[in-house]
Amino acid sequence: MTTPPLTHQPRKLSAEGITKTFGGVTAVSDVSFEVIPGTIHALIGPNGAGKSTCFNVLTGVYRPTAGTVRLGDEMLTDCRPHEVAKLGVGRTFQNIALAERLSVRDNLMLARHRLTRAGFVATGLGLPGARREQRRHLERVREIAEFVGVTHLLSQPTGTLSYGDQKRVELARALCIEPSVLLLDEPVAGLNASESRHMARQILDIRDQLGVSVLLVEHDMGLVMSIADRVTVLDFGRLIAEGTPAHVQQDPAVLSAYLGTAAGATSGDQSSAPLTSSTTGSTP
Ligand SMILES: Nc1ncnc2c1ncn2[C@@H]1O[C@H](COP(=O)(O)OP(=O)(O)OP(=O)(O)O)[C@@H](O)[C@H]1O
Ligand SMILES: [Mg+2]
Missing domain, CATH: 3.40.50.300 (P-loop containing nucleotide triphosphate hydrolases)
Incomplete structure (x- = not known):
């Protein structure tokens, strides 16, 4: 691991x-x-x-x-x-608070946005610096997903996951900050x-x-x-x-x-x- x-x-x-x-x-x-x-x-x-x-x-x-x-x-x-x-200071909630329609990967990437230096515009335009940064964040999201054991769920919408898996994704999201x-x-x-x-x-x-x-x-x-x-x-x-x-x-x-x-x-x-x-x- x-x-x-x-x-x-x-x-x-x-x-x-x-x-x-x-x-x-x-x-x-x-x-x-x-x-x-x-x-x-x-x-x-x-x-x-x-x-x-x-x-x-x-x-x-x-x-x-x-x-x-x-x-x-x-x-x-x-x-x-x-x-x-x-x-x-990261946190999870008493009631799960994930974006249900988004994939696990996107939920985790959203959590990392606060760490993103490149702006949304640069990311949207696919500028090289922004692309590199996006790749680094994706790599880190994969590491964290592996750490909490949800790698196999990365492409799934969180709303389709079992309650136990959603709890683990919430934990991963909190670690993403x-x-x-x-x-x-x-x-x-x-x-x-x-x-x-x-x-x-x-x-x-x-x-x-x-x-x-x-x-x-x-x-x-x-x-x-x-x-x-x-x-x-x-x-x-x-x-x-x-x-x-x-x-x-x-x-x-x-x-x-x-x-x-x-x-x-x-x-x-x-x-x-x-x-x-x-x-x-x-x-x-
Ligand atoms: N937004 C709020 N408005 C009014 N009262 C509130 C609010 N949030 C909590 N309370 C009240 O404050 C007290 C403490 O609530 P809190 O939710 O912090 O307890 P808790 O220890 O987390 O309980 P539980 O174990 O049931 O989750 C309770 O009397 C609750 O009704
Ligand atoms: Mg409580």
């Missing part, structure tokens, strides 16, 4: 005192944590704890009501999503046990082979506890615990947050999953 070179230098992603309110609802309240370069950091908590809102603040989709976001020395707080991506930090929102939700194991292995490879740090939101506690280096736990928008998987698993506040929701959990609500057992057997 080709190991793609690292474009961005590893940098620490820091959230400092993040608060986000929507009208009268405080979705996230004074949350601070750091994603250390070269680590897998999990952000967990029951449904509605504020995990996706945190992601949206970290990636410029929402401007925080208070607090700052930094990547290394760069301030991201007031950046738009495409600027955050350009600075090196050459991130130094990758944010994954529920990467194994909806996957079967074997697909989940494969995704867990892939996330470890992203850390170990690409040197990209990962911030992971996931309800599958088996996955979180087996691959995360550090875990931050939210409940009702507040940070209630932080530490190694072994540490947070024992934390009374964490246990009570999860047990508390178990009482009122509806079927399909995975937030009540026990902290110590895998819901999908996803140990890589």
Whole structure:
């Protein structure tokens, strides 16, 4: 397998005192944590704890009501999503967000457009410099597709792919921006046990082979506890615990947050999953 070179230098992603309110609802309240370069950091908590809102603040989709976001020395707080991506923060979404009618290759090439120096006009006119650059991007798209195992799907429209394959293409697309930090929102939700194991292995490879740090939101506690280096736990928008998987698993506040929701959990609500057992057997 080709190991793609690292474009961005590893940098620490820091959230400092993040608060986000929507009208009268405080979705996230004074949350601070750091994603250390070269680590897998999990952000967990029951449904509605504020995990996706945190992601949206970290990636410029929402401007925080208070607090700052930094990547290394760069301030991201007031950046738009495409600027955050350009600075090196990639993401996937809780709900898959691919252009369904476009091929996998075109979805991945679109993601690389932010890295393209030659303008659209030069590319359209087929000028030599632009053609060379296009070839380089295509080559890189092939490497990344190989890394996540979707080379055989490059010509297919993404809308025709299975859910598991679409998740992998989304991951490939996030890697196409050459991130130094990758944010994954529920990467194994909806996957079967074997697909989940494969995704867990892939996330470890992203850390170990690409040197990209990962911030992971996931309800599958088996996955979180087996691959995360550090875990931050939210409940009702507040940070209630932080530490190694072994540490947070024992934390009374964490246990009570999860047990508390178990009482009122509806079927399909995975937030009540026990902290110590895998819901999908996803140990890589
Ligand atoms: N755009 C919005 N407008 C109003 N309220 C919102 C908005 N987005 C999130 N919320 C509220 O903020 C809180 C946190 O939601 P969020 O989606 O961040 O939780 P989550 O931890 O990602 O939950 P889940 O595990 O279900 O995905 C919830 O009470 C939610 O209803
Ligand atoms: Mg969410």
